[in-house]
Amino acid sequence: MKVLILGVDGYIGWSLALHLLKRGHEVAGVDNLIRRMRVQDLGSSSLTPIQSWNRRNAYALTKFGPQQWRSKYHIHLGHGPSDVIADVIADFSPDAIVHLAEQPSAAYSMRSAVDAKATQRDNVIGTLDLLWAMKEFAPRAHLIKLGTMGEYGTPSCDIPEGKIPERCLGGKWQDEDLKEHCPMSGLMFPRTAGSFYHISKVHDTHNIEFACRNWGLSSTDIMQGVVFGLNEYENLDEITRFDYDECFGTVLNRFCAQAIINHPLTVYGKGFQTRGYLPLKDSIQCLTIVLENPPGDGEYRTLNQFENIYSVWSLAGMVCLAANELGLYPVVENIPNPRKEMEEHYYNPAHQKLFDMGYKPTTDIKGEIKKLIEQILPYKDNVRRSVIVPKTTWV
Amino acid sequence: MKVLILGVDGYIGWSLALHLLKRGHEVAGVDNLIRRMRVQDLGSSSLTPIQSWNRRNAYALTKFGPQQWRSKYHIHLGHGPSDVIADVIADFSPDAIVHLAEQPSAAYSMRSAVDAKATQRDNVIGTLDLLWAMKEFAPRAHLIKLGTMGEYGTPSCDIPEGKIPERCLGGKWQDEDLKEHCPMSGLMFPRTAGSFYHISKVHDTHNIEFACRNWGLSSTDIMQGVVFGLNEYENLDEITRFDYDECFGTVLNRFCAQAIINHPLTVYGKGFQTRGYLPLKDSIQCLTIVLENPPGDGEYRTLNQFENIYSVWSLAGMVCLAANELGLYPVVENIPNPRKEMEEHYYNPAHQKLFDMGYKPTTDIKGEIKKLIEQILPYKDNVRRSVIVPKTTWV
Numbered sequence: 001m002k003v004l005i006l007g008v009d010g011y012i013g014w015s016l017a018l019h020l021l022k023r024g025h026e027v028a029g030v031d032n033l034i035r036r037m038r039v040q041d042l043g044s045s046s047l048t049p050i051q052s053w054n055r056r057n058a059y060a061l062t063k064f065g066p067q068q069w070r071s072k073y074h075i076h077l078g079h080g081p082s083d084v085i086a087d088v089i090a091d092f093s094p095d096a097i098v099h100l101a102e103q104p105s106a107a108y109s110m111r112s113a114v115d116a117k118a119t120q121r122d123n124v125i126g127t128l129d130l131l132w133a134m135k136e137f138a139p140r141a142h143l144i145k146l147g148t149m150g151e152y153g154t155p156s157c158d159i160p161e162g163k164i165p166e167r168c169l170g171g172k173w174q175d176e177d178l179k180e181h182c183p184m185s186g187l188m189f190p191r192t193a194g195s196f197y198h199i200s201k202v203h204d205t206h207n208i209e210f211a212c213r214n215w216g217l218s219s220t221d222i223m224q225g226v227v228f229g230l231n232e233y234e235n236l237d238e239i240t241r242f243d244y245d246e247c248f249g250t251v252l253n254r255f256c257a258q259a260i261i262n263h264p265l266t267v268y269g270k271g272f273q274t275r276g277y278l279p280l281k282d283s284i285q286c287l288t289i290v291l292e293n294p295p296g297d298g299e300y301r302t303l304n305q306f307e308n309i310y311s312v313w314s315l316a317g318m319v320c321l322a323a324n325e326l327g328l329y330p331v332v333e334n335i336p337n338p339r340k341e342m343e344e345h346y347y348n349p350a351h352q353k354l355f356d357m358g359y360k361p362t363t364d365i366k367g368e369i370k371k372l373i374e375q376i377l378p379y380k381d382n383v384r385r386s387v388i389v390p391k392t393t394w395v
Numbered sequence: 396m397k398v399l400i401l402g403v404d405g406y407i408g409w410s411l412a413l414h415l416l417k418r419g420h421e422v423a424g425v426d427n428l429i430r431r432m433r434v435q436d437l438g439s440s441s442l443t444p445i446q447s448w449n450r451r452n453a454y455a456l457t458k459f460g461p462q463q464w465r466s467k468y469h470i471h472l473g474h475g476p477s478d479v480i481a482d483v484i485a486d487f488s489p490d491a492i493v494h495l496a497e498q499p500s501a502a503y504s505m506r507s508a509v510d511a512k513a514t515q516r517d518n519v520i521g522t523l524d525l526l527w528a529m530k531e532f533a534p535r536a537h538l539i540k541l542g543t544m545g546e547y548g549t550p551s552c553d554i555p556e557g558k559i560p561e562r563c564l565g566g567k568w569q570d571e572d573l574k575e576h577c578p579m580s581g582l583m584f585p586r587t588a589g590s591f592y593h594i595s596k597v598h599d600t601h602n603i604e605f606a607c608r609n610w611g612l613s614s615t616d617i618m619q620g621v622v623f624g625l626n627e628y629e630n631l632d633e634i635t636r637f638d639y640d641e642c643f644g645t646v647l648n649r650f651c652a653q654a655i656i657n658h659p660l661t662v663y664g665k666g667f668q669t670r671g672y673l674p675l676k677d678s679i680q681c682l683t684i685v686l687e688n689p690p691g692d693g694e695y696r697t698l699n700q701f702e703n704i705y706s707v708w709s710l711a712g713m714v715c716l717a718a719n720e721l722g723l724y725p726v727v728e729n730i731p732n733p734r735k736e737m738e739e740h741y742y743n744p745a746h747q748k749l750f751d752m753g754y755k756p757t758t759d760i761k762g763e764i765k766k767l768i769e770q771i772l773p774y775k776d777n778v779r780r781s782v783i784v785p786k787t788t789w790v
Contacts, residue, residue: 082508113477113527117520124519124598125512128591132508157578164585183552187585190559196523199605203519204596206586210594214735214789247475337674340609 001024004092004360006077007100010035012146015240016098019077019284020291021064023091026094029057029071030101032083034122035241038209043072043242044387045380046241047257059152076099078126085355086133086268089141093288096142096291099130102200105247105339106150109197120321121168123200124207131211142177142294143219144287145208147201149306149349151223153192162302164189164219169283193339195394206300219299220290225235225276225306227283228252229372240280242376245387246338252277252315255374258388259323259330266389268338271313274347276306279368282361289357304351307361316337327376338390350388397421398686399487401472402450402495402643407678410635411493414679415686416459424452424466425480425496425582427515430636433503434643439782441636441776442652443625452631458648472496473521480611481528487606489530491537495526496704501545502640502733504592511591516742518595519602519751526606537689538614539652539682540603542596544699544744546618548587549737554744557697578728590738590789600697607695612695615685620671620701622678623647624767635675637771640782641733647710649668649670651767652727653783654718655775661784665734666708666776669742671701674763677756684752693721702756721772740752 003020008029017027022374033053037303039045051059060069070092075084089097102123105108109119127145134141152159164184190207191202204221211217228250233239242258243249255265286305286344310318316332323330337343354362362368398415403424415422428448434440446454456614470479483785484492497518498504504514522540529536547554559579574591583604586597599616606612609683623645630635638644639652650660673681681700690696705713711727732738750756757763 003575077513082512086508113481113524115474117477117523120523120602121516121520125516126514128515129508132511155582157580159583184550184559184579184585187550187552187587188556190579190585192582193601193605194606194609197600199598202601203594205592206588206594206597207515209590210591214589214790255774257666395611 001096001292002092002094003030004030004089004094004097005100006030006097007102008071009033009388010100011039011241011340012101012280013065014056014282016062016287017239019370021060021068021286023288028072028094030075030088032074032076034076037117038351039243039245039268042245044243044245044346044384047244047376048239048242048256048380049236050239050241050378053235056237070311076240077129078122082129082132085129086137089136094138096140096144096294097130097134097138098144098287100129100146101126103197103225105222105360106195106197107390109195109355110394111392118202119197120200124203127204127207131207131217133213134217135139135215136151139215140297143208143217144202144209145221145289147221147223148198149223149225149304150198150351151191151205152189152191152201152344153194154347155192156346160189161304161353163187166289194339199373201268209300212298213314218295218297220295221300221302222290225278226250226252227278227280229279229281231280233283244383246390246392252319252369253314254367254388255315257383259373260377261318261383261385262330263385264331264333264335265316265319266335267312267316268335270313270343271316272344273341273387274309274311274345276309276349277361278307282307283389286354286359289354289359290366293357303353304349305354306351307330308365309347314360318366320368322366322373325370326373340394344372346395396686397487397491399423399425399484399489399492400495401425401492402442402467402497404428404451404467405495406636407622407675408495409451410679411682414454414683416455416463417717418683421463425468425470427469427471427627429471434638434640435639437642437782439638439640439779442639442771442777443634443637444631445634445636445776446632449617451632459693472524473517477524477527481532484528487593489533489536491539491689492525492529492533493539494522494684496521498592501590501592502785503642504590504595505789506787514592515595515598517636519598520601521661522599524611526602526605530606530613535612536574537693538603538612539685540614540616542600542616542618543593544618544620544701545593546586546588546597547565547584547744548589549742550587550649555746555749556699556748557584558582570641578666578768589734595746604695605695611693613690613692615690616695616697617685618697619678620673621645621647623674624674624763625675625770626675626679636711639778641787646707647714647764650710650714651764651771651785652778653722654697654714654768655772656778656780657723657725658780658783659716659726659728660711661730662707662711662729663730665738666711666729666737667706669704669740670705671704671744671746673700673702673758678701681749681754684749684754688752691783698783699744700749703760704742713761713764717761719763719767733788735789
């Protein structure tokens with residue numbers, strides 16, 4: 001299968017590219033390296049010693065050959081003329097396009113007007129560029145788009161996978177005893193996102209759903225939980241980036257980075273915020289399943305992609321336990337929540353479809369956390385304390 | 396009251412500015428004149444002989460004085476640095492901001508990737524600019540934002556005003572007999588918009604709702620029906636623009652322009668598409684009511700703004716009847732629908748809130764149509780036939 005990965009130099013992108021290459025797929029990669037620059041601008045860098053893009057490219061080329069791997073494209077989606085990405089698509093004729101080329105940080109989007117605008121411009125206008133190019137040059141290709149579970153927010157009812165289900169009375173979607181038909185059945189489940197970043201993903205969802213409905217494109221829109229951990233790598237050319245700063249470091253990765261330098265694990269607010277999580281290798285597994293099981297022509301489908309739900313306190317507890325086994329004894333500290341979010345709430349999102357498609361989750365999350373701490377421990381002297389504690393506030 | 400109007404040179408903007416000035420409000424106006432340019436680029440122009448911006452400005456200044464009217468700002472919201480609109484707001488300290496500075500045509504947004512991107516960049520990134528400037532310099536001002544009834548699409552259930560109501564079983568929101576609590580009550584009613592323009596308004600809705608929820612801004616988000624007709628003018632300095640081309644001419648205005656040149660009234664597809672309509676003077680009345688009755692601090696409220704619902708066939712019939720009384724005998728012609736939309740559908744949107752606030756609708760729509768035809772009849776030789784029939788298709 002010919003897979004075009006947009007954002008191939010990123011945390012998920014590089015891991016996915018290598019995984020797909022090893023499975024024998026043809027992969028073309030696009031990136032503008034802006035993630036490297038943005039992390040650098042924050043005074044941080046990947047904790048794992050990732051290679052330069054040129055070296056990554058040379059490695060993939062040597063290992064898989066020019067028939068299987070190609071990367072000659074540096075494109076900033078959503079900026080400049082639309083025909084640049086169109087040319088790439090026309091040239092490569094992908095069977096599937098995995099769109100990871102977005103600004104992925106909520107905190108980054110809340111720093112200033114400039115950063116909020118950059119986020120929505122990169123993500124929303126960039127996705128528009130892609131959709132129009134697909135319409136013209138790859139109308140049968142399968143678009144895999146990474147959204148976020150954060151699109152839904154934390155409503156006081158159950159969260160379905162994308163659309164409002166047939167029976168919804170009482171908020172329990174799956175209960176077969178509920179025979180009442182919901183008048184809104186089939187409409188998009190309402191989104192209540194909590195940052196300009198999360199909202200940019202809601203915007204993408206609306207644009208992509210419309211492109212499928214109007215033009216007959218096919219897409220899998222993935223509402224992904226919080227990803228943590230490293231990829232499976234054979235050498236340093238293959239290791240993916242690992243961010244732990246206040247913007248690009250997600251909570252579990254940040255806790256593990258704190259644990260190895262004996263920094264308190266900083267719990268934002270009460271710490272009963274509950275979200276879905278999955279290890280990076282599960283994200284790669286799910287994306288591969290999705291790629292190899294495309295939707296029908298013209299279908300827009302939503303998948304909620306995560307393994308299990310945890311509160312921030314549970315995560316902190318699991319990190320402490322794993323750290324203790326390695327002779328580390330971090331403390332946990334509640335700090336004022338820089339975000340505006342509910343700190344105690346109902347949370348019951350559906351996530352059945354990927355299991356039905358064959359997803360075998362890593363159930364040993366504690367083991368994964370321990371492995372992660374062991375993997376990053378050699379780099380503990382590179383952790384910069386100043387970038388961990390949040391400076392960006394929501395209000 | 397100090398009212399800042401963004402998009403003051405437009406169809407609604409200029410009418411509203413004069414109306415508010417006559418009511419004694421202080422008004423500041425911002426526009427970049429891009430609507431004039433875009434209509435010109437289509438090979439069309441306003442059928443009414445609107446004055447240049449400099450002359451409009453001079454007229455308002457002479458009539459109302461520099462204390463009541465000011466316009467020195469030419470800003471392209473969403474382009475360039477964010478501090479330009481921030482400076483205007485800091486300088487004028489408005490009590491209310493009416494945001495009309497958006498690309499308002501569905502067809503325009505579907506012409507090409509370039510036009511779709513321009514639409515969402517102008518509208519979405521422009522509104523972001525505004526929200527951040529309000530946060531900084533006018534957090535207590537009332538934002539009045541023009542959305543569209545088209546955000547909701549045409550679902551097979553009743554449409555509430557903004558949010559999912561308490562009781563929704565069976566889809567009849569207002570029925571007091573329905574005691575069942577909807578589990579999604581209070582969440583945003585799902586949007587299913589039908590063009591990149593309409594979706595840009597959905598994006599705005601999400602960004603504005605979040606800005607109110609997160610920062611405590613106050614906003615009235617107006618889901619407006621299709622507006623037709625001219626404003627109440629005393630001389631040609633006051634007359635507003637009137638577009639009849641395939642992009643910027645809304646259906647009733649286009650039918651009236653067709654009637655005066657004996658062009659068939661072109662009904663798209665089956666013609667049973669049903670929408671809410673209101674005359675321009677009612678739109679101005681409603682906006683004035685909204686301005687003079689602001690929401691509470693931190694409140695985000697949605698109003699559905701239209702007088703009554705009609706099918707395209709009903710509109711064609713009313714235009715024919717009115718035209719006949721003036722000695723004009725247009726025929727009606729079904730043409731292939733350039734849009735992808737349902738041509739026969741359920742449509743029952745709520746629109747009670749504005750009536751509760753004192754809106755007295757113009758019930759004599761046939762009289763309004765006749766008056767409009769009489770008003771534009773002197774300019775019939777200026778109608779350009781080539782711009783009326785749709786060239787832009789949805790697929």
